[in-house]
Amino acid sequence: MTSAVPAEPRSAHVHTPIPGPRSQALRARHGQHQDARTVHVYQDSRASAGNYLVDVDGNALLDVYGHIAAVPLGYNHPALIGAWREGRFDWAMGHRPALGVAPPAEWVDVVQALAAVAPAGLPHLLTVTTGAEAVENAIKAAFLRKMALRRGGRPWTADDLSQVMQNRQPGVNGLKIISFEGGFHGRTLGALSLTRSKAIHKLDFPAFDWPVVPFPASRFPLDVYAAENAAAEARALQQVEDLLVAWGPQVAGLIVEPIQGEGGDRHASPAFFRALRALLSQHQAAFLVDEVQTGVGTTGRFWAHEHWDLPEPPDAVTFSKKMLIGGCFLRPTLVPVEPYRLFNTWLGDPLRGAQAQVVLEVVAREGLVAQAGRVGDALVGGLQALQERYPALLSQARGLGTFAAIDVVDGPARDRLVDACKQRGLECGGSGDRSIRFRPALIFAERHVQETLDLLDRAAGSLS
Amino acid sequence: MTSAVPAEPRSAHVHTPIPGPRSQALRARHGQHQDARTVHVYQDSRASAGNYLVDVDGNALLDVYGHIAAVPLGYNHPALIGAWREGRFDWAMGHRPALGVAPPAEWVDVVQALAAVAPAGLPHLLTVTTGAEAVENAIKAAFLRKMALRRGGRPWTADDLSQVMQNRQPGVNGLKIISFEGGFHGRTLGALSLTRSKAIHKLDFPAFDWPVVPFPASRFPLDVYAAENAAAEARALQQVEDLLVAWGPQVAGLIVEPIQGEGGDRHASPAFFRALRALLSQHQAAFLVDEVQTGVGTTGRFWAHEHWDLPEPPDAVTFSKKMLIGGCFLRPTLVPVEPYRLFNTWLGDPLRGAQAQVVLEVVAREGLVAQAGRVGDALVGGLQALQERYPALLSQARGLGTFAAIDVVDGPARDRLVDACKQRGLECGGSGDRSIRFRPALIFAERHVQETLDLLDRAAGSLS
Numbered sequence: 001m002t003s004a005v006p007a008e009p010r011s012a013h014v015h016t017p018i019p020g021p022r023s024q025a026l027r028a029r030h031g032q033h034q035d036a037r038t039v040h041v042y043q044d045s046r047a048s049a050g051n052y053l054v055d056v057d058g059n060a061l062l063d064v065y066g067h068i069a070a071v072p073l074g075y076n077h078p079a080l081i082g083a084w085r086e087g088r089f090d091w092a093m094g095h096r097p098a099l100g101v102a103p104p105a106e107w108v109d110v111v112q113a114l115a116a117v118a119p120a121g122l123p124h125l126l127t128v129t130t131g132a133e134a135v136e137n138a139i140k141a142a143f144l145r146k147m148a149l150r151r152g153g154r155p156w157t158a159d160d161l162s163q164v165m166q167n168r169q170p171g172v173n174g175l176k177i178i179s180f181e182g183g184f185h186g187r188t189l190g191a192l193s194l195t196r197s198k199a200i201h202k203l204d205f206p207a208f209d210w211p212v213v214p215f216p217a218s219r220f221p222l223d224v225y226a227a228e229n230a231a232a233e234a235r236a237l238q239q240v241e242d243l244l245v246a247w248g249p250q251v252a253g254l255i256v257e258p259i260q261g262e263g264g265d266r267h268a269s270p271a272f273f274r275a276l277r278a279l280l281s282q283h284q285a286a287f288l289v290d291e292v293q294t295g296v297g298t299t300g301r302f303w304a305h306e307h308w309d310l311p312e313p314p315d316a317v318t319f320s321k322k323m324l325i326g327g328c329f330l331r332p333t334l335v336p337v338e339p340y341r342l343f344n345t346w347l348g349d350p351l352r353g354a355q356a357q358v359v360l361e362v363v364a365r366e367g368l369v370a371q372a373g374r375v376g377d378a379l380v381g382g383l384q385a386l387q388e389r390y391p392a393l394l395s396q397a398r399g400l401g402t403f404a405a406i407d408v409v410d411g412p413a414r415d416r417l418v419d420a421c422k423q424r425g426l427e428c429g430g431s432g433d434r435s436i437r438f439r440p441a442l443i444f445a446e447r448h449v450q451e452t453l454d455l456l457d458r459a460a461g462s463l464s
Numbered sequence: 465m466t467s468a469v470p471a472e473p474r475s476a477h478v479h480t481p482i483p484g485p486r487s488q489a490l491r492a493r494h495g496q497h498q499d500a501r502t503v504h505v506y507q508d509s510r511a512s513a514g515n516y517l518v519d520v521d522g523n524a525l526l527d528v529y530g531h532i533a534a535v536p537l538g539y540n541h542p543a544l545i546g547a548w549r550e551g552r553f554d555w556a557m558g559h560r561p562a563l564g565v566a567p568p569a570e571w572v573d574v575v576q577a578l579a580a581v582a583p584a585g586l587p588h589l590l591t592v593t594t595g596a597e598a599v600e601n602a603i604k605a606a607f608l609r610k611m612a613l614r615r616g617g618r619p620w621t622a623d624d625l626s627q628v629m630q631n632r633q634p635g636v637n638g639l640k641i642i643s644f645e646g647g648f649h650g651r652t653l654g655a656l657s658l659t660r661s662k663a664i665h666k667l668d669f670p671a672f673d674w675p676v677v678p679f680p681a682s683r684f685p686l687d688v689y690a691a692e693n694a695a696a697e698a699r700a701l702q703q704v705e706d707l708l709v710a711w712g713p714q715v716a717g718l719i720v721e722p723i724q725g726e727g728g729d730r731h732a733s734p735a736f737f738r739a740l741r742a743l744l745s746q747h748q749a750a751f752l753v754d755e756v757q758t759g760v761g762t763t764g765r766f767w768a769h770e771h772w773d774l775p776e777p778p779d780a781v782t783f784s785k786k787m788l789i790g791g792c793f794l795r796p797t798l799v800p801v802e803p804y805r806l807f808n809t810w811l812g813d814p815l816r817g818a819q820a821q822v823v824l825e826v827v828a829r830e831g832l833v834a835q836a837g838r839v840g841d842a843l844v845g846g847l848q849a850l851q852e853r854y855p856a857l858l859s860q861a862r863g864l865g866t867f868a869a870i871d872v873v874d875g876p877a878r879d880r881l882v883d884a885c886k887q888r889g890l891e892c893g894g895s896g897d898r899s900i901r902f903r904p905a906l907i908f909a910e911r912h913v914q915e916t917l918d919l920l921d922r923a924a925g926s927l928s
Contacts, residue, residue, distance in 0.1 A: 030572045033579035034589045037803040038564045045555040045568040056569050067562035068809045076558035084557040091509040093548040094540035096788050096816065098531035100502045102891075104509040105520050108494045115497040125498045129593040130810055136652040140669055147668040161663035165645070167671035175670050181629070187808050188600040189672070190653030199625035200804070204611040205604055206639050207631035208653070208670055321809065324560050339501040340664065344651050345532045345785065346594055349813065352560065427566075 005078045008050030011451055012062040012425025020057030040427065048075035051441060051448050053427055061427040062451055068429070069261065069293045069439035072322040072359045077443070083358045092351040099127065099347040107350050113357040114327070119303050121313030122329035127348030131292035131320035132186025134328045135255070137342050138316040139177050139190060141334040142253035142286035144341060145315075146175060149284055150249055176208075176247055177288070178240065178254040180215040182263030182432070185255060185290055194255055197263040197432070211247070213239045217266035220398045221384075233272040240276065244283040253286030253315070258304035261293035261439075264432020265405030267398060270308040277310050286315040286334060293403075296322035297363055297442050300373025300401035307400065322442070324359065325352040368442040375444055376401035382453040390460045393417075396435075404438040405431055413463065420459035426452060469542045472514030475915055476526040476889025484521030504891070512539035515905060515912050517891055525891040526915055532893070533725065533757045533903035536786040536823045541907070543826045544819060552822070556815040563591065563811040571814050577821040578791070583767050585777030586793035591812030595756035595784035596650025598792045599719070601806050602780040603641050603654060605798040606717035606750035608805060609779075610639060613748055614713055640672075640711055641752070642704065642718040644679040646727030646896070649719055649754055658719055661727040661896070675711070677703045681730035684862045685848075697736040704740065708747040717750030717779070722768035725757035725903075728896020729869030731862060734772040741774050750779040750798060757867075760786035761827055761906050764837025764865035771864065786906070788823065789816040832906040839908055840865035846917040854924045857881075860899075868902040869895055877927065884923035890916060 019027070023041045030036040041061075047054040051074050053063040063071070073080060083089065091106045099107060115125050126141075128134055150171070163169050179185065179194040186192065187201065193208040195201055216232035219225035244251055256276065260266040280287040294304035296319065301307055305314060315334050320326035325348045336342055363369060376399055383397035383406045396407040408414035414434045421428050421436075431437035440448065483491070487505045494500040505525075511518040515538050517527040527535070537544060547553065555570045563571060579589050590605075592598055614635070627633050643649065643658040650656065651665065657672040659665055680696035683689035708715055720740065724730040744751040758768035760783065765771055769778060779798050784790035789812045800806055827833060840863055847861035847870045860871040872878035878898045885892050885900075895901035904912065 026569060026572050030567075030575060033575050033582075033587065034591070035564075035799070035803060035806075038807065040566050042569045042572070043561065043566045045558060045561075045570070048558070053566060055566075065565075067559070067565055070562055070809055071559050074559075080558060084554075090548075094509060094512070094545060095531070095535050095538075096819075097507065097509075098534055100499075101529075101531055102504050102507045102517060102519075103494075105490060105506045106509070108490050108506070111494060111497050118497075123497065127498070129813075130597065130808065132597070132808060133594065133652060140653075143670065144668050156667060160667060164663050164666045164671075165660055166676060167657055167666075167673055169667070169671070172668055173670045173673075187604075188597060188652040188654055189604075189657075193631055193653075196629055199628050200802070202628045202631075203620060203624060203633070204608050204636055206607065206637045206672055207628075207633070208672075209631055209637075212630060335499070338664070339499060342499075343502065344594065344596060345534055349593075349816070351815065352813070355560075 005076050005081050006047055006049040009052045009060040012052065012060050012455065014059045014423065014425040016057045016059060018059060018422045020055065020059060022056040026056060050074045051444055059425070061422070061425050062448060062455065063427040064438045064440045064452055065427050065429040066439045066441055070321040071441045072296055072324070073362055074441040074443045077362065079358055079362045080355060089351055089354050092354060097350060098345050099350060100343055104350060106354070110350060110353040110357050113360055114353065117302055117360060118329050119305065119313060119317050122317055122331050124330040124332060124335045125327060126330065126342055127325055127327040127353065128344070129346055129348055130326045131318065132188045132191045134292060134318035134320055134326045135185045135191040135194065135290060136188055138288050138318050138328045139253065139255065140342055141316055141330055141336065142177065142288060143175055144336050145286060145334050146252035147172065148337070174250050175252045176210045176250050177252055178211050178213060178243055180256055181212055182215045182217070182260045182266050183255070183257060184260065184262035211243050213243065215260060215266055216268050216272060218268060220396050229269065233268060237272070237275050237279065241279055244279065244285060251283065251285045253288050254280055255288040255290055257290045258294045258299070259400060259403060262431060264435045265398060265437055267400070273305065273308045274310060277312055277314070281312060288316045289314040290318045292318055292320045295319045297369035297372050298322065298401050298403045298439070300369065300376055302369050304400065324356045325349060363442060371445070372401040372442055375446060375449055376404060378446055378449045379404050379438060379452070382449060386453060386457060386460065389457070390464060393460055393464065399438070402438060402440050402444055405435045407435050410434055416463055417459055420462050421455055424455045424459055426455040426459070469540050469545050470511055470513040473516045473524045476516065476524055476919065478523045478887065478889045480521045480523060482523060482886045484519065484523060486520040490520060514538045515908055523889070525886070525889050526912060526919065527891040528902045528904045528916055529891050529893040530903045530905055534785040535905045536760055536788070537826055538905040538907045541826065543822050547822045553815055553818050556818060561814060562809050563814060564807055568814060570818065574814060574817040574821050577824055578817065581766055581824060582793050583769065583777060583781050586781055586795050588794040588796065588799045589791060590794065590806055591789055591791040591817065592808070593810055593812055594790045595782065596652045596655040598756060598782035598784055598790045599649045599655040599658065599754060600652055602752050602782050602792045603717065603719065604806055605780055605794055605800065606641065606752060607639055608800050609750060609798050610716035611636065612801070638714050639716045640674045640714050641716055642675050642677060642707055644720055645676055646679045646681070646724045646730050647719070647721060648724070648726035675707050677707065679724060679730055680732050680736060682732060684860050693733065697732060701736070701739050701743065705743055708743065708749060715747065715749045717752050718744055719752040719754055721754045722758045722763070723864060723867055726895060728899045729862065729901055731864070737769065737772045738774060741776055741778070745776060752780045753778040754782050756782050756784045759783045761833035761836050762786065762865050762867045762903070764833065764840055766833050768864065788820045789813055827906060835909070836865040836906055839910060839913055840868060842910055842913045843868050843902060843916070846913060850917060850921060850924065854928060857924055857928065863902070866902060866904050866908055869899045872898050872900060874898055880927055881923055884926050885919055888919045888923055890919040890923070
């Protein structure tokens with residue numbers, strides 16, 4: 001219990017196939033009760049350190065997947081371990097509160113710490129537990145605002161209240177949120193209606209009749225494809241505008257990721273997002289930016305949308321993953337007038353919030369946002385060099401900070417390359433139908449970039 | 465940090481108005497960033513003990529509300545504190561894992577402990593973070609199973625996959641889940657389409673066109689209203705059957721709470737639920753039992769549906785609240801064939817799961833399920849005596865275990881009575897439009913019943 005924090009391994013080392021025999025034995029036991037087919041390896045949480053995930057077979061994997069982009073400070077960061085051992089979370093150990101009913105006094109400090117990283121112009125915080133819940137609440141805020149606008153100050157009627165109990169609200173059920181091809185926003189049915197990354201995520205589940213528009217995924221390198229990319233963005237903007245005109249006041253908002261994190265690391269230009277923002281303002285539809293995967297510093301800015309230099313802020317920004325607790329920040333115009341409109345039992349988890357407070361302290365103290373920008377440049381530069389070395393296999397190296405990716409020639413080759421990386425000690429994962437994504441922790445440094453590139457090089461060499 | 469666990473106060477004591485000046489000051493600070501209007505009081509988590517919530521003003525409130533039914537062992541139970549201090553959760557302190565990707569080895573033990581309380585016939589466990597997510601996943605399992613039945617072994621088609629990306633799946637979008645008037649199943653848009661407790665929860669949010677049926681809320685005492693209650697249940701069953709016939713293979717399932725926990729503590733008979741189960745089997749629609757509020761022993765059985773003596777088990781049972789982690793148990797027929805169909809980043813929180821493991825140990829060791837049954841009888845008996853004392857104010861005392869309620873003559877009187885209770889040291893809350901609900905922890909004992917009744921008596925007397 002009082003053992004020291006484990007030191008970060010000097011490099012990855014693998015001495016069994018991945019997954020190893022102990023992971024396989026655990027999977028067999030686990031699988032008796034729960035679906036364990038998706039598990040890569042079982043982790044030795046106490047032995048893992050820094051950027052290295054140590055599994056139960058004693059393999060140390062350099063982790064650039066980060067539990068689907070959800071590890072802010074690597075494993076067993078001394079600040080997180082120290083805070084736990086010094087009793088900083090002790091107020092959270094004796095029960096789990098309903099934060100909207102009787103929050104612990106310490107919760108107010110946590111909220112202040114989270115609010116200190118609010119995106120400019122979005123001072124209001126709603127905490128929940130997951131990214132999907134964050135998205136559900138952001139779109140609910142957009143629906144409330146749209147209906148308030150449409151009512152123009154008139155109160156709702158007894159008829160409204162009676163119809164809604166039958167799931168029949170004239171006008172309301174026709175409200176729409178626009179999302180993009182390739183977007184991922186979660187898997188609850190509201191969020192899933194916005195998700196467009198993979199058919200298998202959506203198949204057999206009822207969806208709201210909400211419209212989809214093509215995402216103008218940039219081709220790289222940007223200087224070579226500048227004209228082509230600009231034309232794709234102009235076409236996408238035109239389609240958004242056409243929908244806004246066609247659906248008029250039925251469109252409550254549009255949701256977009258700054259970089260499509262599941263759908264294949266697809267980027268668009270700051271100018272595209274600025275134009276989107278302007279279009280949505282013009283049509284009184286909310287601009288919802290889903291930063292569940294891009295938020296918390298990984299792109300070299302705390303929020304990825306800060307890269308856009310928006311003249312007017314987004315209406316809502318969602319978060320989860322590296323923040324450990326879920327939630328969204330809202331512009332004052334999106335804050336519900338009545339209490340309890342956006343509400344649930346937990347409203348997040350104060351212990352994860354308190355850990356996020358420690359994470360934010362470390363991020364600020366150690367300059368990790370700037371580090372992600374600097375280290376990310378090295379990573380993307382190295383990926384570009386690799387694709388020149390393996391032109392038949394690799395292409396489209398891209399990234400913003402350490403939020404990076406590279407394309408493989410096709411899906412099966414991508415899957416083989418991911419596995420070849422794992423077998424050599426690089427825990428990585430796919431994105432879209434043929435990309436490899438990089439989502440390291442914020443403590444990922446130059447030496448880890450070098451090791452990542454070396455392992456990827458050897459893995460790619462083994463496939464050629 | 466190594467201070468002893470606080471002793472449970474011998475009784476409630478209140479020396480300020482509720483909320484007191486310190487709670488009010490915290491609310492003002494909290495409200496700068498987050499909606500704090502719903503907060504009753506701010507809690508002193510370290511000073512709270514057993515059944516008594518101690519607030520930041522030093523008031524000790526006997527808590528029969530339990531953070532909306534979410535406190536299993538009261539405050540600072542020695543077993544939870546001891547487990548934390550002995551390092552039993554230390555494996556969870558260094559990062560938050562994606563449980564479907566690289567779970568800590570200890571997670572497999574947690575899963576085994578949770579699986580040990582699986583309802584009979586439902587061995588498969590899916591963990592998530594909240595009750596709403598549990599419901600979303602239970603209905604997703606029902607949709608998958610219904611579509612598998614409808615395909616009859618044929619694979620899905622390329623056309624299915626293409627349509628779904630447009631949110632247009634012929635057949636699928638017409639699938640329906642039936643829910644009951646007064647039911648509460650959460651607030652994400654899928655779950656919210658099933659929720660029918662309060663119009664304000666639903667107003668202005670798009671809903672799926674899913675049907676609602678009346679709930680045959682029993683009138684109490686049951687022996688007096690036996691014939692009337694049986695007739696109401698027969699009518700409700702007929703309406704369910706009519707819907708099943710009318711919608712045919714479009715009905716994927718029906719969801720019901722064993723006792724409507726938000727909608728006014730409305731009960732129905734075991735015979736009603738047995739008949740529902742049979743009807744749904746007959747029509748190949750899933751029987752989904754939402755035990756988010758009724759589960760984990762509070763009704764005197766671990767799962768409330770155990771009171772029904774079902775000849776065939778439910779198809780899914782959801783949980784959250786007193787389990788600290790959310791999830792659902794599934795019958796083998798509802799387990800998806802493919803991996804990743806029911807999936808998300810977190811898949812619950814292993815630390816809350818590990819605390820649940822401790823909770824389940826204490827529940828078993830201390831016989832708390834039987835205690836809830838025994839103490840609940842005393843509570844309901846006492847409420848019946850009180851309603852005889854205040855016949856113009858109180859009626860319909862009812863309960864199963866300590867999951868109990870009493871009606872007040874009208875909504876405004878109920879709200880005044882709840883406040884009068886709080887001012888005297890009883891933290892309680894409403895249910896439906898004019899009930900007071902009791903949701904104490906499982907350590908609620910005979911002496912707490914007596915104090916609850918005394919405080920309620922004094923509060924009722926002050927209104928008369």
